[in-house]
Amino acid sequence: MTAIYKTEAGGQRVRERYVQTLRAWPVPCEHRRVPTREGETFVVVSGREQAPPLLLFHGSGTNAAMWIADVASWAEHFRVYAVDMIGEPGLSAPSRPPLNSEAYAHWLDDVLQGLGVTQASMVGASLGGWLAVDYAIRRPDRVDRLTLLCPGGIGRQKWGWILKALLLKPFGRWGSRRTLRSVAGLDMPGSEEFLEGMALTFRHFHPRKEPLPVFSDAALRRLTMPVLVIAGERDAMLDSRDTARRLAGAVPHAAVRLLPGVGHSVVGQSEPVLAHLRKATASGNTEHR
Numbered sequence: 001m002t003a004i005y006k007t008e009a010g011g012q013r014v015r016e017r018y019v020q021t022l023r024a025w026p027v028p029c030e031h032r033r034v035p036t037r038e039g040e041t042f043v044v045v046s047g048r049e050q051a052p053p054l055l056l057f058h059g060s061g062t063n064a065a066m067w068i069a070d071v072a073s074w075a076e077h078f079r080v081y082a083v084d085m086i087g088e089p090g091l092s093a094p095s096r097p098p099l100n101s102e103a104y105a106h107w108l109d110d111v112l113q114g115l116g117v118t119q120a121s122m123v124g125a126s127l128g129g130w131l132a133v134d135y136a137i138r139r140p141d142r143v144d145r146l147t148l149l150c151p152g153g154i155g156r157q158k159w160g161w162i163l164k165a166l167l168l169k170p171f172g173r174w175g176s177r178r179t180l181r182s183v184a185g186l187d188m189p190g191s192e193e194f195l196e197g198m199a200l201t202f203r204h205f206h207p208r209k210e211p212l213p214v215f216s217d218a219a220l221r222r223l224t225m226p227v228l229v230i231a232g233e234r235d236a237m238l239d240s241r242d243t244a245r246r247l248a249g250a251v252p253h254a255a256v257r258l259l260p261g262v263g264h265s266v267v268g269q270s271e272p273v274l275a276h277l278r279k280a281t282a283s284g285n286t287e288h289r
Contacts, residue, residue: 010204034114039093047075054078057128063090155243220250227254232262
């Protein structure tokens, strides 16, 4: 298996904080461990068993805890499965097969089978957005509706933030927090606890260095299901305007919302996402809000 932590002791600290955070899950839930070809996958399950299924995919360097502020709203209407992606700092296997392969689609086939889900709506953020798009392209008949928050793999990937991160690295904990604030766009009020958790993670975690594969226009045209994309205009990691431009050409029915003044971390969108999940988008457009 891939060594995703610098030390086992550091990995244990990250996992312990995650388990502690999960105790604050705002609705009744169960923890499932699903066997897959890539190893065990951890899933937090909420909502009525008979409700329509909704899968959540977090971004890189995070885990299912990123959905704590949203899950209560969505679990009223859906059976919500918050999946810890393999190779990330959650409780799933550390396996990291190549992104430019069918491995992640096969892994999700196993996850869905283990959960007893044949078709579902999906919400993905950043790397999780890439994961949702990859699966929807390869298995369009299994995805009802798609919601993407600052998704990777569509718009141009930016690299200038790496220099900023390297310049701040010698400043230790302060530098790490400053990087997260500026690069990830975590300057909003009430983000201190989340920042602390992210700073702890990145003191011990080896982030992925593999560039995200970019989906071709032909591949994006396979997204025939209703699609909502919400992205920050000031995203330091991904070119949101390029994302909107490519979707307008390849997925014209997609609704794209660019949020002024918002960076890579898109929060506070529970209700717009819920509205999209509960009612198909009639026509595509780009909105600035």
